[in-house]
Amino acid sequence: MSAHLPILQVVVPLLAAPFCLFLKRGRMAWGLAVFASWAALAIALALLGQVTQEGVLSYAIGDWVPPIGIEYRVDIVNAWVLVIVSGIGAVVAPYSMASIEREVEAGRIPLFYAAYLLCLSGLLGITITGDMFNVFVFLEISSLSAYALIALGQARRALTSAFRYLIMGSVGATFIVIGIGLLYVMTGSLNMADLAQLLPEVWDSRTVKVAYGFLAVGFCLKLALFPLHLWLPNAYTYAPSAVTAFMASTATKVAVYMLLRFFLTVFGAPFSFDVMALDRVLLPLALVAIASMSLVAIFQVNVKRLLAYSSVAQIGYMILGLSFATVTGLTATLLHLFNHALMKGALFMAMGCVMYRIGSVHINAVAGLGRRMPWTMAAFVAGGLSLVGVPLTVGFVSKWYLILGALERGWWWAAILVLLTSLLALVYIWRVVEVAYFRDFPGDEATREAPWTLLGPTWALVALNLYFGIDAGRTVGIARQAAEVLMAGIGP
Amino acid sequence: MRGEVVVRVGAKVLAPFIITFGLCVHFHGDYSPGGGFQAGVILAAAIALLALVYGLEAVQKVVTPRFVRACAALGVIIFAGVGVVTMVLGHNYLGYDALAEGHAGQHYGILGVELGVLVTVFGVMVTVFYLFAGRRGRTQ
Amino acid sequence: MSLDLLVSHYNYWVVIFLMMVGFYILISRGNLIKKVVGLNVFQTSVFMLYISMGKVNGGTPPILIYGETDVLYSNPLPHVLILTAIVVGIATTSVGLALAVRIKEAYGTIEEDEINAIEARTEATG
Numbered sequence: 001m002s003a004h005l006p007i008l009q010v011v012v013p014l015l016a017a018p019f020c021l022f023l024k025r026g027r028m029a030w031g032l033a034v035f036a037s038w039a040a041l042a043i044a045l046a047l048l049g050q051v052t053q054e055g056v057l058s059y060a061i062g063d064w065v066p067p068i069g070i071e072y073r074v075d076i077v078n079a080w081v082l083v084i085v086s087g088i089g090a091v092v093a094p095y096s097m098a099s100i101e102r103e104v105e106a107g108r109i110p111l112f113y114a115a116y117l118l119c120l121s122g123l124l125g126i127t128i129t130g131d132m133f134n135v136f137v138f139l140e141i142s143s144l145s146a147y148a149l150i151a152l153g154q155a156r157r158a159l160t161s162a163f164r165y166l167i168m169g170s171v172g173a174t175f176i177v178i179g180i181g182l183l184y185v186m187t188g189s190l191n192m193a194d195l196a197q198l199l200p201e202v203w204d205s206r207t208v209k210v211a212y213g214f215l216a217v218g219f220c221l222k223l224a225l226f227p228l229h230l231w232l233p234n235a236y237t238y239a240p241s242a243v244t245a246f247m248a249s250t251a252t253k254v255a256v257y258m259l260l261r262f263f264l265t266v267f268g269a270p271f272s273f274d275v276m277a278l279d280r281v282l283l284p285l286a287l288v289a290i291a292s293m294s295l296v297a298i299f300q301v302n303v304k305r306l307l308a309y310s311s312v313a314q315i316g317y318m319i320l321g322l323s324f325a326t327v328t329g330l331t332a333t334l335l336h337l338f339n340h341a342l343m344k345g346a347l348f349m350a351m352g353c354v355m356y357r358i359g360s361v362h363i364n365a366v367a368g369l370g371r372r373m374p375w376t377m378a379a380f381v382a383g384g385l386s387l388v389g390v391p392l393t394v395g396f397v398s399k400w401y402l403i404l405g406a407l408e409r410g411w412w413w414a415a416i417l418v419l420l421t422s423l424l425a426l427v428y429i430w431r432v433v434e435v436a437y438f439r440d441f442p443g444d445e446a447t448r449e450a451p452w453t454l455l456g457p458t459w460a461l462v463a464l465n466l467y468f469g470i471d472a473g474r475t476v477g478i479a480r481q482a483a484e485v486l487m488a489g490i491g492p
Numbered sequence: 493m494r495g496e497v498v499v500r501v502g503a504k505v506l507a508p509f510i511i512t513f514g515l516c517v518h519f520h521g522d523y524s525p526g527g528g529f530q531a532g533v534i535l536a537a538a539i540a541l542l543a544l545v546y547g548l549e550a551v552q553k554v555v556t557p558r559f560v561r562a563c564a565a566l567g568v569i570i571f572a573g574v575g576v577v578t579m580v581l582g583h584n585y586l587g588y589d590a591l592a593e594g595h596a597g598q599h600y601g602i603l604g605v606e607l608g609v610l611v612t613v614f615g616v617m618v619t620v621f622y623l624f625a626g627r628r629g630r631t632q
Numbered sequence: 633m634s635l636d637l638l639v640s641h642y643n644y645w646v647v648i649f650l651m652m653v654g655f656y657i658l659i660s661r662g663n664l665i666k667k668v669v670g671l672n673v674f675q676t677s678v679f680m681l682y683i684s685m686g687k688v689n690g691g692t693p694p695i696l697i698y699g700e701t702d703v704l705y706s707n708p709l710p711h712v713l714i715l716t717a718i719v720v721g722i723a724t725t726s727v728g729l730a731l732a733v734r735i736k737e738a739y740g741t742i743e744e745d746e747i748n749a750i751e752a753r754t755e756a757t758g
Contacts, residue, residue: 007575007585015572018565063587114565133713140720147727156738160747163664163731170671170724171658177678177717184710185685524695529719620726627733 002046006059006072009043009082010125010138012036013089017117026101026109033113034093037120041090044082044124048478051079058130066130067191073130077265077482080334081127081257084341088249089120091345095457096242099352103240104152112152116246119145123254132180132190132266135258136173139222142254143169146247150239161234168231172221179215182207183266192266203271212276215262223255225282225319226289229312236308241352244304248311248348249341256318256337260330264486273325283323287417289316294424298431303354303361306428307347310387313421314340320414321402329405330483331476332398338475339386339394342468346383346461350376353450353458358443366432368441373449375459377436382462384429386469389422393469397476503545510538521606522599528606532613539618548625560618567612574604643684650677662744664735668728675721679714686710 016036020029050057051074059072066073074082096116104112122142126135147169151162184190186207187198202208217228224232232252236244263272272278290313297309314336321333351361353376358365370377386393399418406414441447449455468475514534521527543551575585578601583590588601638645650673657670686707694708736742739750 004579004585007579011572011575011585015569015576018568021561021565059584061585063584063589133716137716137720140723144720144723144727147731151731151734156735157751159731159735159738160751163728163735166724166728166731167658167667167671170728171655171674173720174675174678178681181678181682181685181710525693529715623730624733 002050004059005043005047005050006057006074006128007061009040009047009086009128010072010121012039012043013117013121013124017114017121020110020114020117023110026106026113027097029110029113030093030097030100033096033117036117037086037089037093040086040120040124041083044079044086047074048076048079048083050074051076052478067189067194070134071130071191071193072128073193074128076478076485077261077334078127078257080478080482081254081337082124084253084338085120085123085127085250088246088341088345091457091460092242092246092249092349095245095349095352095454098451098453099242099356100240102356103154103242108152112149112240115145115148116243118142119149119246123250126254127257130192132183132192132195132262136177136180139173139176139258142251143173146251149243149247150235152243153238153240155238157234158238161231161238165231165235168221168228172218172228175214175218175221179211179213179218182211182214186211192261195266196268199267199271203275209276212263212267216259216278216281219255219259219262220285223252223259223319224312224315225285226293226312226316227285229289229293229315232312233305233308236311236348237302237305241304241348241355244308245345245348245352248308249345252311252315253337253341256315256333260322260333260486269325269487279323279325282319286316286319286323287414289313290320290417290421291424294421294428297428298424300428301363303363303366303432304348304351306363306432307344307351310425310428311340311344313425314344314387317398317402317418320418321405324405324409324411326405326408327480327483327487328401328408330486331480332401332405334479334482335401335475336398338479339398339465339468342394342461342465343383343386346379346458346465347387349454349458349461350380350383353379353454356450356454357447363432363435366436367439368436368443370433370437372441372447375455376450377433379455379458379462380436381429381433382465384433386465388425388429391469392466394465394472394475396469397472401476499545503541507538507542510541511535514538518606518610519603522602528609529613531606532610533617535610535614536617536621540621543621543625548622552622552626555618557619557622560615560622563611563615564619565615567608567610567615569608570611571605571608574601574608643680647677647681647684650674650680664732664742664744665729667744668725668732671728672721672725675717675724679718679721682710682714682717 013036016032020032023029023032047057057074058066060066061070061072064070093116100109100112119142122138122140122145125138126142129135129138147162147166150165151159180190183195183199186202186205187195189195189198199208221228236248239247263278293309293313293316297306297313300306300309318333318336318340321329321331321336323329353373354366354369355361357373358369366377382393386395389395389399399422402418403415406412406418514531517526517534518528518531521531539551539555578587578590579585581590586601586605589597591597591600654670654672654674654677658667658674661667661670686709688704688706691704691706694705697703732742735747739747741747
């Protein structure tokens with residue numbers, strides 16, 4: 001059975017999704033979704049264990065030997081991302097029961113879980129597959145279900161944000177297919193490992209460079225790198241709380257993974273950094289994203305939108321790590337994938353608790369909640385401290401490696417920028433904390449703490465934030481190993 | 493179009509042929525052009541034709557919205573189920589050779605998978621048609 | 633660039649033309665339905681790109697002919713890939729149109745500038 005784990009990783013949530021449609025009651029669909037996402041997490045952890053012991057796993061679908069058939073290929077890099085995605089899925093699924101019952105009409109709840117599971121299996125599929133066209137198929141599975149999930153939000157602006165995301169997301173995906181098609185024209189192969197062998201012979205051709213450009217724009221749209229981030233703030237603001245928590249911690253991470261996989265494994269680090277100067281293109285974009293989006297976040301009055309802009313800034317940190325073009329920089333990127341998923345997940349889930357009790361996430365709505373909903377706001381503070389990068393939280397670990405990477409290259413100004421923008425993060429988190437703790441609660445006296453079904457998953461993420469902030473050895477070890485694999489490539 | 497005798501009779505005569513053609517396209521899909529996707533669309537076109545001529549309500553009495561929605565889900569289960577069956581029989585996921593000796597296994601496997609595609613595409617297409625056609629202008 | 637090169641790569645010119653037309657509609661039109669149409673044209677250009685690259689000069693359709701060994705077949709793989717992409721395109725279109733219908737119900741319009749005006753007004757009033 002353990003030989004089939006790579007395919008089960010995708011099939012379990014994929015097969016659970018249609019069964020959700022047959023279940024009449026929302027709670028039953030929820031039970032199935034929780035079961036499927038926990039199973040996915042168990043499989044991902046088992047895969048990570050197998051990969052660290054046995055090395056790269058390859059699974060030939062339909063017994064067709066790669067590079068002819070579709071290959072699922074698991075190495076330390078995507079095993080790591082699989083754990084991130086399925087881990088967040090396993091925390092958000094139990095959380096969604098109460099949150100979704102409050103925010104989505106009862107008749108649509110089984111549909112919600114079907115779309116949620118499809119989105120999860122799409123993201124897992126992108127991560128695990130070793131076939132370029134398969135990446136596109138799974139990308140569209142996850143994106144289409146994401147559009148539907150966002151449109152389930154209560155406000156009518158959820159519809160317009162989903163529509164805008166659909167237009168921009170489809171353009172991004174189409175750019176990616178064009179890039180894949182051009183690579184296929186040049187090499188006649190769609191298998192990533194095979195392409196890594198074939199591409200160095202045709203490095204000089206203009207077609208390959210054009211393909212590289214199309215792929216770069218497509219990925220940057222999907223991962224919401226400044227200035228292609230315009231779809232993200234509204235989509236995160238108006239989606240149901242559970243969807244925001246899930247999307248913010250997984251969708252952009254998987255897009256970053258795609259970028260790393262294509263540009264470092266398929267094209268190879270030498271081509272990306274020496275020929276195409278990827279680092280010099282991404283560096284200014286990352287710096288502008290970090291600085292400008294942190295500033296924009298300070299002036300937001302909707303807390304979810306504030307966190308959404310902060311997400312765009314955090315994506316900037318990940319790309320900054322990549323643009324150092326060193327193993328340390330890449331380690332910081334891969335660490336921040338995991339760490340940012342933990343902190344943003346916790347923050348958005350805390351906001352979901354506020355939404356559940358107060359019905360709004362406007363900054364005035366959290367007034368006085370520090371005393372009224374102490375656990376919720378404590379979770380927000382903990383997540384916020386992690387976002388700022390206070391020691392003993394995971395945020396500190398990522399910032400530490402980012403600064404190490406910057407100093408290694410001698411770019412002390414980048415290190416200073418990372419420190420300064422952490423202060424900006426402190427400012428926007430403090431704005432919320434100040435309102436929550438130093439203002440009186442204006443609302444109903446009967447308002448109580450959020451139920452434990454919401455607080456449990458939120459605090460699980462907060463606990464992980466602290467645990468991996470103190471015991472960072474394991475995550476850093478895996479991230480460094482993955483960074484070395486990516487930088488080495490699998491070329492000839 | 494209730495009064496148009498030619499249209500009504502024409503649709504009635506054509507519909508079974510369209511459905512037969514759809515199944516023909518499906519069952520030839522394993523070794524010649526065709527397959528589940530095209531077949532599903534053709535089957536859905538038959539339903540759409542009947543709905544346009546006889547009205548949505550009449551057709552929805554026979555092919556209920558619940559039924560087509562169940563089809564949409566069932567097809568995915570059939571597709572993924574074929575893969576799980578081959579896996580249980582000791583081959584890799586979707587390794588059709590597990591289903592029978594020699595080339596026959598490939599035929600069975602492709603037909604099974606394409607049946608899943610047919611059912612899903614039929615269900616989704618008719619659902620989309622029902623939803624758009626059945627929408628009454630509900631503006632604010 | 634010689635004329636020969638221009639003519640022999642005519643399929644790419646068709647693709648680029650369609651792509652730019654689709655992209656232009658997508659960017660310049662405020663009507664949501666027209667945006668979806670533009671997206672469709674844009675995606676169709678990619679279908680053309682893939683299908684034209686599967687063509688082998690003098691190749692027959694890739695259906696096995698029994699008893700003949702000396703046959704040049706076209707490459708069937710791009711067609712299969714693009715069948716998948718067409719299905720994806722249909723799904724995107726129907727999701728886009730469904731959203732447009734619901735936006736029409738919620739806002740009473742599908743013109744982007746009017747929607748923006750309504751959103752700005754509701755933002756201002758609370």
